[in-house]
């Protein structure tokens with residue numbers, strides 16, 4: 001009786017080990033496809049905007065500005081702004097979201113952040129005199 005039990009137990013253990021070994025390699029393969037699926041599902045869709053950053057002569061004075069004066073998003077949105085500098089030397093800042101980007105002339109710079117707080121915020125260029133002369137806009141984050 002005892003011997004039979006031992007044989008059964010040994011056989012059982014062997015089968016379990018084989019199943020585990022077989023299972024492990026199958027799990028490994030599955031892991032790869034699961035990772036890909038997770039990457040896809042985690043891909044948050046960003047709210048995307050694009051604007052020009054430039055200098056325009058108004059009444060004989062240079063007026064630096066952004067082509068978009070207002071951007072509205074929802075709280076929690078991943079926001080992506082493409083800033084295309086077509087003339088002058090500028091940068092792009094939103095202090096509250098710790099956005100401080102260099103935006104080289106004649107190129108497009110992509111800025112990304114999560115609008116974690118609701119409210120009205122200013123995006124602006126910090127080059128001397130630019131913000132005071134109009135190089136800013138309003139980011140509205142609604143609840």
Ligand SMILES: [Cu+2]
Nearest residue numbers: 064090125130
């Ligand atoms: Cu500027």
